Each structure stands twice: as structure tokens, then as C-alpha cells.
Amino acid sequence: MxxxxxxxxxxxxxxxxxxxxxxxxxxxxxxxxxxxxxxxxxxxxxxxxxxxxxxxxxxxxxxxxxxxxxxxxxxxxxxxxxxxxxxxxxxxxxxxxxxxxxxxxxxxxxxxxxxxxxxxxxxxxxxxxxxxxxxxxxxxxxxxxxxxxxxxxxxxxxxxxxxxxxxxxxxxxxxxxxxxxxxxxxxxxxxxxxxxxxxxxxxxxxxxxxxxxxxxxxxxxxPRTLSACLLSGCKNISRAKPTPDGKVEALDWRVTLNPMGPLPEGLSHIGVRAHYIRPVDGPGPNRLPCRVERVVENVFSTVVMLSTPGGDQGFSRLRMELEKGRWPELAGRDPLWLELPAGDLLLLTKDG
Incomplete structure (x- = not known):
């Protein structure tokens, strides 16, 4: 049936x-x-x-x-x-x-x-x-x-x-x-x-x-579309455009990223989930310097709100979610370098 x-x-x-x-x-x-x-x-x-x-x-x-x-x-x-x-x-x-x-x-x-x-x-x-x-x-x-x-x-x-x-x-x-x-x-x-x-x-x-x-x-x-990604709960999304060498420029975060796999036709946005973002020691592929704007302690995790080279408003910000207890070793870093892993980047189009 x-x-x-x-x-x-x-x-x-x-x-x-x-x-x-x-x-x-x-x-x-x-x-x-x-x-x-x-x-x-x-x-x-x-x-x-x-x-x-x-x-x-x-x-x-x-x-x-x-x-x-x-x-x-x-x-x-x-x-x-x-x-x-x-x-x-x-x-x-x-x-x-x-x-x-x-x-x-x-x-x-x-x-x-x-x-x-x-x-x-x-x-x-x-x-x-x-x-x-x-x-x-x-x-x-x-x-x-x-x-x-x-x-x-x-x-x-x-x-x-x-x-x-x-x-x-x-x-x-x-x-x-x-x-x-x-x-x-x-x-x-x-x-x-x-x-x-x-x-x-x-x-x-x-x-x-x-x-x-x-x-x-x-x-x-x-998720393949912007609306599906938003409905799935992803908090980090930037406008994006492909570069001639096959990479993606995240316009709101002001960083060029090298995602895994081919770029979809009609690429308009790129996303990454908060729990996939990794703190790192310094510059490198898919990394960007950020400044800590706010730290929110939840029962089982710590949420860190960060400004990016693109700014500290709206989609220019990033939200990182860490396991409870990890934040103290990172606090005080300025800037705090973050890596957006290539395999975890979400390549999105506007339409289905």
C-alpha cells in the first residue's frame, strides 16, 4: 500500500x-x-x-x-x-x-x-x-x-x-x-x-x-539544502561561493575552505555543526582565528560563541560545543584558532 x-x-x-x-x-x-x-x-x-x-x-x-x-x-x-x-x-x-x-x-x-x-x-x-x-x-x-x-x-x-x-x-x-x-x-x-x-x-x-x-x-x-540544514538544527551557516581551484569561500566567516568531495551545482551556503568544530594550536588548512564572545555552561557541555574574521554579528559568528570540562584548558587564548574539518563541512544549495 x-x-x-x-x-x-x-x-x-x-x-x-x-x-x-x-x-x-x-x-x-x-x-x-x-x-x-x-x-x-x-x-x-x-x-x-x-x-x-x-x-x-x-x-x-x-x-x-x-x-x-x-x-x-x-x-x-x-x-x-x-x-x-x-x-x-x-x-x-x-x-x-x-x-x-x-x-x-x-x-x-x-x-x-x-x-x-x-x-x-x-x-x-x-x-x-x-x-x-x-x-x-x-x-x-x-x-x-x-x-x-x-x-x-x-x-x-x-x-x-x-x-x-x-x-x-x-x-x-x-x-x-x-x-x-x-x-x-x-x-x-x-x-x-x-x-x-x-x-x-x-x-x-x-x-x-x-x-x-x-x-x-x-x-x-x-543535508543538501539550506532549509533542510537549518531545520536539522545546524547553527553555523555562511553564504558561500566556489573558487576557481575547487575550494569554497565562506563569505560570512571570511575564510576559504577545502571541503571533501565534489561541489554541488548551485552551491550557495556552507555549514558545520557546533560539535564538529575543533580547537587547534595555530594556522593551517580549513582553520581560522576567532575571538571568544561568550561562554555558556550547560549541564553536559560548554557552548562557546565566537567572532570570526567576518565579524561578530549574525551568520558571521560561530558556535562551538565542547564536552564538559574541556573549556578551562582553552580559556584565555586570543585568538582561538579553530579547524572546520573537511569531512564535516555541509555543502548547501537554496533549492531542492
């Missing part, structure tokens, strides 16, 4: 252009900043919103095709959509909320009991949503979705309504449940840590435009 999405929707000042494909049993993250079109993409797949053109196909079954004028209503799409606020009916009990999703009326009681047991809701069937914790509300919403026997699950920021101390437990429970779901799952979030823990592959959305689906490992180890 697979899900194919290739749609366009004109929202005035905002254009949604999304194209990706995911297979059965695959948990795919849709990662992007707020307002990039993640939730709108899910609403189009679910049939709540209608794209202006394109195609949506689920396991060979066409849900939407502008060319053939096919647009199945939400109730015929077999799509399970978990909203951010769970959208439970406040005047219904847990059992009644779950029962709403059951298609076979004869099996309603049996299905409600089975899902209540599966999602650890036994003993809660007679309670109303206001009497439940955030985690319990999410499980009720998921039980209602599973009761309808969906062929694909759409999860829209499923942890955003939870207090921070609840998120970890609920995330573990949800991961266990999703492992047994046979269809594709789309997981919308702006949180890269959730993507890393839960998803096998990820599609980055940037200002309404989707980029190529990639393994989650690639997003964190070798």
Missing part, C-alpha cells in the same frame, strides 16, 4: 507545491517551520481542502485527480486524521467517541472494547474528554480513527497540545501503536527531535514547496 501526492494550491500570497511518495509501513515526517504548508497538505489528502490541481492516489485508488475531475469526499477516502487538538466530542464519553468511528454497527460494541483494551483505556470508557489527561485524550482520538479502519494515518503535530512532562511517555506509546499499523503514516511536525526518534524518512517543506524525500539519517548527517 502506498500514498502518492502531487498537488498545487493557490492561497493568494502563498503557493502550495507538494510532491512525494511513501510506502506501506513507512512513517514519513513532514518537517518545516510554522506556516510552510504542512497542515494544509494533510487537509488536502484528507479531503477537507481541495487542491487546485494535481493527483492523490492511495494504494492505486484515486482520491483526487483534477484532470479526471475526481474528488472523493472525506468519508470515502479511508484516511485517518489526528488533529492537533484531537477534536473529541466534549458531550460524548470515551466509548461514544470511539463508537463514532466504527463502520459496522453490529461490531460496534466489540470494536470499542478491543480498542479500549489496545490503547490502555479500560476503565475510562464512561468518562468525558474534560476528565482525561492529554495523553488519554490522544489515545481516544487515535482509537476513534482506528475504529474506522483507515488505510493511511495523518498525524498533525500530535504532541503540541501536551505538557512537556507528558510528551515523552505519550511519544513512546504512540510509537508502539504505529509500529503495528500496516499502512503509510504521515507525521507533521516542526520538531527535528521528534522526526529523528519516530520517523524513517522525511520530506522537508519550505515556504510551501516540498523537497525530495530523504532518509532521516541523511537530514542530520548530510
Amino acid at each position: 502506498g500514498l502518492f501526492v502531487d498537488i498545487h494550491k493557490d492561497l493568494g500570497a502563498f503557493q502550495l507545491d507538494v510532491s512525494f511518495e511513501t510506502d506501506s509501513g513507512q512513517l514519513t515526517g513532514l518537517l518545516g517551520a510554522s506556516g510552510c504548508g504542512k497542515s494544509m497538505t494533510l487537509r488536502c489528502i484528507a479531503g477537507i481542502e481541495k487542491p487546485d490541481r494535481g493527483r492523490i492516489v492511495l494504494d492505486g485508488r484515486v482520491l483526487f485527480d483534477s484532470g479526471q475531475r475526481i474528488n472523493l469526499p472525506p468519508q470515502k477516502r479511508r484516511v485517518g486524521y489526528l488533529f492537533q487538538n484531537y477534536a473529541l466530542f466534549p458531550h460524548m464519553t470515551v466509548a461514544q467517541n470511539i463508537a463514532v468511528g466504527v463502520r459496522d454497527k453490529k461490531a460496534r460494541q466489540e470494536t470499542v472494547a478491543r480498542l479500549a483494551r489496545t490503547l490502555y483505556l479500560e476503565g475510562q470508557e464512561g468518562k468525558y474528554p474534560r476528565q482525561l489527561s492529554g495523553g488519554q485524550q490522544q489515545r481516544v482520538a487515535l482509537a476513534r480513527i482506528l475504529a474506522s479502519e483507515p488505510e493511511v494515518l495523518l498525524l498533525d503535530e500530535p504532541f503540541s497540545a501536551l505538557d512537556s512532562y507528558l510528551k515523552w511517555q505519550v511519544e513512546l506509546e504512540l510509537a508502539d501503536l504505529l509500529a503495528s499499523f500496516s499502512g503509510p503514516v504521515l507525521f507533521v511536525t516542526h520538531n527535528r527531535d521528534e522526526v529523528q526518534r519516530l520517523c524513517r524518512q522525511v520530506c522537508v517543506l519550505d515556504q510551501g514547496k516540498s523537497q525530495a524525500v530523504m532518509p532521516v539519517k541523511e537530514l542530520f548527517e548530510a
